[in-house]
Amino acid sequence: MEKEGLGFEITELRLGLPGGGEIKNEKKRVFSEISEEEENGKGNGKSQVVGWPPVCSYRRKNSFGDKDGSKTSKFYVKVSMDGAPFLRKIDLALHKGYSDLATALEKLFGEVLKDADSCEFVPIYEDKDGDWMLAGDVPWEMFIESCKRLRIMKRSDVKGFGVLQPREAVKGTLKE
């Protein structure tokens, strides 16, 4: 306990005036002790007490992604954007879904990718079979497993592109 010399006996069941600093420290000590234990175990720098916040485990597993560091696999893919001089690399595993990915790509390239009406770009990706596919058709988990590289293509180029053309034709039109 940091605050000594207040004339109170230091017992576990502290009685103090409501709102007094002693109580805050008491509870905080208990809470932060617990969270330190958790931190030492998990080492992720964020205080986590077992069962807090009271979000049911199904919801935890299915909306936030497991933040306990169990996601060790990485899904780095190259991303090219028409008009940008350099390619970038992005870890698909870090993102929860297509929308999240769009936000990240926006940050990388500085273009608005989400608003469909005014968007002049179309995201396509090369899958395991070497075909170029429009991003967004398949569930996210399937996508990150099969995506080999991403390209953010100008919408005006799409008509002449033939997204599902056989490999040879596609290789000829891609800017490497």
Added chain:
Amino acid sequence: MFWGSRKTIDMNYFPDEVLEHVFDFITSHKDRNSVSLVCKSWYKIEKYSRQRVFLGNCYSISPERLIARFPGLKSLTLKGKPHFADFNLVPDDWGGFLYPWIKAMAKSRIGLEELRLKRMVVSDESLELLSESFPNFKSLVLVSCEGFTTDGLAAIAANCRFLRELDLQENEVEDHRGHWLSCFPESCTSLVSLNFACLKGEINLASLERLVARSPNLKSLRLNRAVPFDTLQRLLIRAPQLVDLGTGSYVHDPSSEAYNKLKAAIQNCNSIRSLSGFLEVAPCCMSAIYPICENLTFLNLSYAAGLQSNELTKLIHHCRKLQRLWILDCIGDKGLGVVASTCKELQELRVFPSDPFDAGNAAVTEEGLVLISAGCPKLNSLLYFCQQMTNAALITVAKNCTNFIRFRLCILDPIKPDPVTNQPLDEGFGAIVRSCKGLKRLSLSGLLTDQVFYYIGMYAKKLEMLSIAFAGNSDKGMLYVLNGCKKLRKLEIRDCPFGDTALLEDMGKYETMRSLWMSTCEVTLGACKVLAKKMPSLNVEIINGSEQTEFNLDDRQKVDKMYLYRTLVGHRKDAPEFVWLL
């Protein structure tokens, strides 16, 4: 009329069938329980005519005794694990097994038609036995259950010829990627409700389409993530009569043909009143659902992590008739302001955290809640995860909304005081309980002293369920609640300085309650033993942490977790090693 003789004005003058018919109109469990207490004759008639039974704790009675008591049972609701099991505070294998119930009912040839389970362990074996034992089985609802795989679902699909409802909510299901959906025979055309949103694996899409096509009575359909956008569109064309829709994956290119087809299909679905899903979502596709928004009464976007605040508010603008809204906190305080000004019929609001472990980033504060309370006077049910709360805000909310039945507030930092005054939140919650005379359920958080419990004991006269964490200063707190809340049924406490004195002061109180949970408090093993000994009508369970394989026999030792509940059948036989029944 013969007024003199008592016999002639006796209700039993009426034949049993008439009384039975009268009792048919009495549907509430409480009322039926009262009816059975009137006299022997009424007890008997009620007993044989009772069809629906609700057991809030599956260990309060044994399957055999239940069947003997109500042989005409058709609909059974069972709850297993204590509520705090939702938050990983109860080890797996604690209990709550379905199988003994199915076995007993099958053996006694109960004409089971409906089974609703919450927090139970459901094995494939029990599902298979269920599907084979009850020819009239119609409805299976599983909430927060575990222990089964898609094989068990296949048995249900294949064998329950008159199945109307298969509703799986937030269960942990092992997906064997079998074709369980294909197991519904072609002759099955009776489905009214199908919800498999919690399944993780692939679904045979063609089977799904055929199933929906041959189910003219289908009113509720909730898909899982594996059902893509264009399948959704085809399903909607086949089922324009849907009232409740849960989308699967909602990602597509908005300039595509499939998207236009979906827009058209949705416009045809003018019976939809309830919408959920969006487990994966492309925000640019949300405008397709605007046409059905104006009739929605329930909207659940709490799993739609891909929607940002501006997209959410754009959507909410169209939802003027909304009564229940479940949403993520990324909507923000401003977004809640939009809800407040648009959704005047709102009764229930749940705001979930999008990032539960980063308290500093929670996007809603007391401001959002105040706005809601000002705009939505019909609000009666709240679950609100937020970054902070003030007494002033709670007092305002209490003034604006006096109809709360359920009030659950979760400040992500559990011992955070009022950030403006640095005071505990006693006064704020005190205002809530004083103002909301019909309050039945309350969850507290933030910095709280014994004073808040004083208020609860004084004012929360209708309170049935109370959840407390990291609160209070002394046994007085718990005693205020036990003494004052006459209607209390469930009390769950974690990490509070409540000890033996509070636990043992009024042991008879626990017989009037369903259960008490206390973990990481100051209660000792010795006190639990005393309680168990004095109260044979209670089961007192000590749940030991996984690190402890040997129970420390020192009575002065504080117990990690104690769960006690009233029961008619004494110790349960299925407790695992780490659960010690005193």
